Amino acid sequence: MLRLALLLAIPPLAWAAEDAFLPLRLGEIQPEGWLRAQLARDVATGYLGHLDALLRDPKSKRLILAPENNDYVSRFNNRNVKLDAKGLAVPEPPQRWWDGEMIGDWHDGLIRTAFLTGDKRSRERADRFVAAILKSQDDDGYIGIYPKGFRFRFSGPDGELWTQRCVMLPLLAYHEFTGRADVLRAVERAVQLTIRQFDGHNYFDNAGQIGGGVSHGLMFVDVLEWLHRITGRQEYGLAAVRFYDDYSAAKNVKNADAQMPKLLDPKAPLGGHGPDIMGFLRIPLYSYYVTGKPSYRQAWENSMVKTVRGLGVGGSPLSGQGEEIKTAGQTPDMPYEFCSTFYLLHSLTWAVRKTGEPRHGDLLERTLFNAAQGARSPDGKTLTYYSADERLWVRQKPPEGTPNFRYIYSAATYPSCCHNSGARAYPYAVAAMWMRSRGADGDGLAAAVYGPSRVETKVKGVTVAVDEKTRYPFGYEIEFVVRPERAVEFPLRLRVPAWSGEPAVEAKGASVKRDARGFLTLTKMWKAGDKVVLKLKPSVQGMPAAAGKTAVTYGPLVFSLPVAEKAEITQRFPEAEAAGVAGFFGYQYDAADLAAARRPLKLAAKPGFGFSAAEERGADASYPWDRAALRLRGGLLGAGGKPEKVELLPMGATLLRRTCFEK
Ligand SMILES: [Zn+2]
The missing domain is CATH 2.60.40 (Immunoglobulin-like)
Incomplete structure (x- = not known):
């Protein structure tokens, strides 16, 4: 009897399966060389360090990221939340949680960059943000965007779990960089309050949800996994598995393609909201490491097979105009949202460390150096919400096809989800190096x-x-x-x-x-x-692309034929300029000569397609994407097989580009 009691008193093993690797504490890895230079420039003169002066609510014109909103009591925004006849909270439309997402996610990028670069001004903003959030914490531990009496039980488009995740990740990052135990305690209190609310209550089966606020909430698991890892308390891991099981069982949830039964069916195609699905990849994997149940592992393996099958050559899932993953009828010019790119990157950081398999590191680099880098201007002043591996224009109203108002290289697009993902891509990758x-x-x-x-x-x-x-990825x-x-x-x-x-x-x-x-x-x-x-x-290799075409790679880099562009400034930030934050614009681009840009071009039937790698002597070692430090020199075949001398540049160093060719 005594023996049994003793056994029961022993806490269960922290992990049912052992992670191959563990992340280091944030701050233990510092970027150097071009990585440091790029991050420092992003924060000093790029949009990353100035989004708080640029991003305005389109209706109220309020600066969403200004310090007066730092208490996260955009609760002010939710003052009109009501209760329905069943006593469930009915928030106003989804924009009410968008603010919470934008405030949290931008500060996550800012805090990480502040500590990785030592930028003083960002460090002050980080301190101010964390102090305001801690001050806003209620006596019961609540940190979030809803007023008292209108929390946790919803009918309609809430963003409770999602916005909690968006604020707790920057708090945990700050805790690791500074060692401040009070910040960790605050997060644990808030998370324990949240966990208690959903024991026996399925958050994801909220009827009447529109938009993605509820399904995004599954990524609350990011916070649980982090706490599990640094505190060793298994209740966090078990809560994460419960959230995933609830999501899998939910009948009403949007973006259900990562539900267990769908992932376990190898034939069910991957669809749904790209950022959600790319973020959810890591959750069955983690559930396996918590429980040891092979079905979670199988769901994860299947999800990676499905994901890789749907990726564009840049390493982001090809999507439609509505942020949804499309695996049928793919073409090389199909767009992808930056958030899909970022959430895939984040999932891959978990994949490398939990499995210890090098292939996940390979894909992480492909996604980072091609799709992610290829959606930003090298100087960090602009980013495009939608990008594409191959494109002959970046236009809200393109010469052909469907208009899309998020096709613009901008210093600030509302909502700023993708700009915030852009602010986090490199800091998250540095943490996984x-x-x-x-x-x-x-x-x-x-x-x-x-x-x-x-x-x-x-x-x-x-x-x-x-x-x-x-000099990697420009030198090997x-x-x-x-x-x-x-x-x-x-x-x-x-x-x-x-x-x-x-x-x-x-x-x-x-x-x-x-x-x-x-x-x-x-x-x-x-x-x-x-x-x-x-x-x-490395060697010059062919990578299969959409529509039976082939892209040319060397090392982790995909190479594109740059297409000469003409730029037009179509967005200005006059209030920011008046306040002294000048030099930020939105740009749209057309091919200088569209007919010439579309000329027939084929890859030559030679080893390495006849290309060889060449270093660019005039490149700046600190900013190797500005003037591409590595090129592929050789030829393509024009009309009638006529050879044409060309120089291919890394996709991440091009704006308009052709990337996929017939063989
Ligand atoms: Zn986005």
Whole structure:
């Protein structure tokens, strides 16, 4: 009896299945080289650092991201919420939660960038935001956008769980960067209050929902997973699984394509709201790691197969004009929303670390360096809500096809979901570059995503720093300088991308092998100043594209033929300009010569299609996307097979472009 009581008192295992890698604490990985320069420029002179002065509510003209809204009591916005006959809260239309989403998500990008770059002005705004949110917390722990008496039980388009997620992620990020325990406590109190509300009550079966506010709420699991991981409290993991089960069982929920029965059916196509579905990918995966149930793992595996099948060559799911994933009738010029790109990136950061499989790092880089980078101006002053792998114009009213008012390179589009995703893409990727590995060979470090960076953390109780020096993805030699405080033995894992030939590795005295998942594993007694040089071996390759076409890749980069454009300024920000925030516009683009841009072009039937990689001597090492630091030189075949000399640029360094060709 005593024995049984003791057993019951022992908390259950934190994880039913072990994550291959764990994320490092935010701040332990710092961007260097071009990554640091780009983030610093984004915050100093890009839209990221100025969106609070640019983004206005189209009706009230209020500055949505101004500090007076920082208490998150856009609760002011919801003062007209009513109760129906059943006592359920009926919020006003979805715009009421949009504000909460925009405030939280932009601050998430700002806070991360502030700490990654040391930008003082952003750091002050981060401090002010967190102080205001903490001050707005009610006695019962509530942090959110609805007034007392109108919370948790809704009929109609609410955004309760979604906006809580949008504010708690920046709070948790701030907690990790600063070590402030009171911020973590505030989040835990708020989350525990929320969890209690939904025991035996299915949030997602809210009848009468329009828009995506309710289904977005499934991403509250992001907060639960983070808390589970850093506190070790399994109640968070179990609550996450319950939310996923509730979503899977809901009859009314919008964007239901990630429900378990649909994912378990390998033939059911993936559809629905791109950002939701791309974000939900990570939830069956996490549910598997919480419960160990193989059905969740199967749902996750199926979801990745379906996702990869629907991706454009840039690494974002091809979509219609209404943000919905389309897998039938795909063409290379189909658009995708930046939020789909970002939420896929975020899911892939979980995929790499939970499974330890290099392929997820490969896809993460493809999505980041192509679809994401290819939707922003290199200087960070504008981003387009919708982008496409191939496009001959960026126009709200295009010369052909359906008008779409979100087809514009703008410093601020309302709603700013995509601009906020743009603000988070690189900071989230930086956080995934290095991971803590564990397993039979003990604690170690894994380089999961490549780029210039510096990591400093404890391994086996010893402070270890590693400087990663590289021009990646514009150069494929990566030097790691390991600097432990004192000599320590641990495995250093390096991702070998599927596009690389067998890499060359120099590491004096290290034993080198591949682990079961494919990471190169270097083990030795590391001493300060030890060097590792990894030489990846890219080659010009063809990637299958929509409509039976082929795109040209080299390393993680997709290459496009740039199309000369003419620009038109179609959006101005006069109030911001009057307040001293000048130089921000919205631009639309046409091909300088549309007929010439459409001339027939084919890939040549030669090894590597006859292209070879060439470094651009005039490129600025700090800003390698401004003037592309790497090009493919060679030829395409014009009308009648007539060769034409061309230079292809990384998709991320082009504006109008042709990317997919007949062979
Ligand atoms: Zn968006």
